[in-house]
Every structure is written in structure tokens, then in C-alpha cells.
Amino acid sequence: xxxxxxxxxxxxxxxxxxxxxxxxxxxxxxxxxxxxxxxxxxxxxxxxxxxxxxxxxxxxxxxxxxxxxxxxxxxxxxxxxxxxxxxxxxxxxxxxxxxxxxxxxxxxxxxxxxxxxxxxxxxxxxxxxxxxxxxxxxxxxxxxxxxxxxxxxxxxxxxxxxxxxxxxxxxxxxxxxxxxxxxxxxxxxxxxxxxxxxxxxxxxxxxxxxxxxxxxxxxxxxxxxxxxxxxxxxxxxxxxxxxxxxxxxxxxxxxxxxxxxxxxxxxxxxxxx
Numbered sequence: 001x002x003x004x005x006x007x008x009x010x011x012x013x014x015x016x017x018x019x020x021x022x023x024x025x026x027x028x029x030x031x032x033x034x035x036x037x038x039x040x041x042x043x044x045x046x047x048x049x050x051x052x053x054x055x056x057x058x059x060x061x062x063x064x065x066x067x068x069x070x071x072x073x074x075x076x077x078x079x080x081x082x083x084x085x086x087x088x089x090x091x092x093x094x095x096x097x098x099x100x101x102x103x104x105x106x107x108x109x110x111x112x113x114x115x116x117x118x119x120x121x122x123x124x125x126x127x128x129x130x131x132x133x134x135x136x137x138x139x140x141x142x143x144x145x146x147x148x149x150x151x152x153x154x155x156x157x158x159x160x161x162x163x164x165x166x167x168x169x170x171x172x173x174x175x176x177x178x179x180x181x182x183x184x185x186x187x188x189x190x191x192x193x194x195x196x197x198x199x200x201x202x203x204x205x206x207x208x209x210x211x212x213x214x215x216x217x218x219x220x221x222x223x224x225x226x227x228x229x230x231x232x233x234x235x236x237x238x239x240x241x242x243x244x245x246x247x248x249x250x251x252x253x254x255x256x257x258x259x260x261x262x263x264x265x266x267x268x269x270x271x272x273x
Contacts, residue, residue: 037199039144043134045078045230046078048076049227054070055218056219057220059222076132076133079134080102081129098118119242132176139201142175145174146192165192170186177224206221206222206224
């Protein structure tokens with residue numbers, strides 16, 4: 001009899017366990033909320049390092065398509081200072097362009113463009129570091145302008161756990177991420193990687209399908225990495241520079257002269273309501 005009671009009790013427990021509802025899976029994070037938080041956070045950053053790389057179809061700094069951008073390694077210091085070393089090919093000749101931007105002032109040094117001297121001249125017309133990092137139309141605007149958002153899950157990015165979010169945006173709306181170097185009027189595909197621990201932007205990848213051609217089968221792809229947030233060792237030194245010459249010689253026809261950088265118009269940004 002005792003064994004029968006034990007058996008009945010065990011059967012009751014088994015039936016109860018079978019009837020218990022299964023635990024609900026944890027819903028994925030809201031990608032819009034993650035991006036909004038990251039966009040707000042970046043505006044409070046005191047300093048950071050960044051790397052911007054280009055792959056695929058070429059992109060040019062100037063309207064004459066003489067200066068092909070390759071990559072840039074730089075630093076930002078609040079509120080409005082940026083210093084970077086840009087790798088670019090001028091007239092097909094690869095080299096480095098050193099740039100410093102403080103507020104509306106920009107300074108450049110390049111072996112050809114400035115005869116290896118610091119000149120007070122524009123590298124990216126309309127660029128302002130304060131607007132890029134802290135302004136309403138900078139990286140914050142670019143992150144919030146993304147549409148068709150999809151949360152791709154948590155992934156490992158060089159040993160860091162990150163949220164992977166994909167989406168799309170018009171080229172004009174995300175121009176700040178490329179320091180206004182991106183061209184085109186189409187839509188770019190975006191992949192955003194946010195640090196799981198603190199929600200900050202680790203990487204932004206922008207792909208321009210419209211740039212694919214027979215000559216360049218791989219689309220222009222921009223990769224922006226942000227790191228060393230609030231690093232107190234980061235600083236920007238303003239160079240002792242001369243004023244740029246008023247006469248603009250041909251970049252390729254007068255290599256020994258001191259040309260000004262051919263200007264580019266800043267892409268228009270459409271405010272969302």
C-alpha cells in the first residue's frame with residue numbers, strides 16, 4: 001500500500017510538471033531604443049578616437065576627382081577639435097594628409113598640396129567637429145535617421161559583445177558619419193554595432209549599392225570605428241600655419257606649387273519631423 005501511495009504521488013507531480021506553462025523567451029531589445037540611447041550618449045563624450053576606412057568603389061574628397069580617399073585615423077576632443085591623418089591618393093599618387101580642425105578653422109599638411117607645410121585651408125568644406133559629435137545634425141541625426149531596422153542579435157566584435165542592428169538611410173542623412181565625404185543621392189545599407197555593456201557605438205558600416213559599376217563591381221563601403229571614449233590622454237594641438245594662397249594652380253600641372261584643395265559642396269540634410 002505504501003508503495004502504491006508513493007507511485008500515485010509521483011504520477012501527480014509528473015502530471016503537474018507536464019501541465020505547467022513553458023517559460024516565455026526573452027524578447028529581443030528594441031533597436032530604435034538602442035540607437036536613440038547611443039545617439040544621446042555620444043553627445044556627452046569628452047574625447048574619443050576614430051578610424052574611417054573605405055573599401056570597394058572609390059570615393060573622392062574633391063569635385064575634380066583628383067584626391068581619392070582611403071582611410072583616416074584621428075581623435076576628437078570636446079567641444080570642437082579634431083586631428084587626423086588621412087591616407088589618400090592625389091592624382092594617383094598615394095600619400096598622407098595631416099589635418100586639424102578647430103571650430104570653423106581647418107589646417108592641412110601634404111607633400112604636394114601644401115609643399116609639406118601647414119596651411120590654413122579647408123579639407124572638408126562645412127565640417128565642424130562640434131556639429132559632428134554634439135550637434136543635432138551629426139552622428140546623433142545619422143543614427144536616428146535609420147529606417148527598416150532589424151535587430152540581428154548579440155555578436156562578438158574583436159572580443160567585445162555588441163548588439164548588431166541593420167537598417168537603411170538616405171545618403172544625405174548619414175553624411176556626418178563620413179565627415180561629409182560620402183556622395184550620392186540614393187539609399188545606403190547600414191550595420192550598427194553597439195557595445196552591450198554600455199550601449200555606445202563601436203562600429204558603423206555603410207554600403208552604397210548605387211556605386212556598383214562594371215569597372216567597380218564592389219560597392220563603396222564606409223567603416224567607422226569609435227573607441228577610447230573619454231580618454232583623458234587624448235589631445236589636439238593646433239599647428240602654426242600659414243594662410244592658403246589665393247591663386248589655385250592645377251594639382252597635376254603644377255606639382256611644385258601650393259594649390260588649394262578643390263572645394264566640395266556639403267550634402268544637404270533633410271530634417272525629419
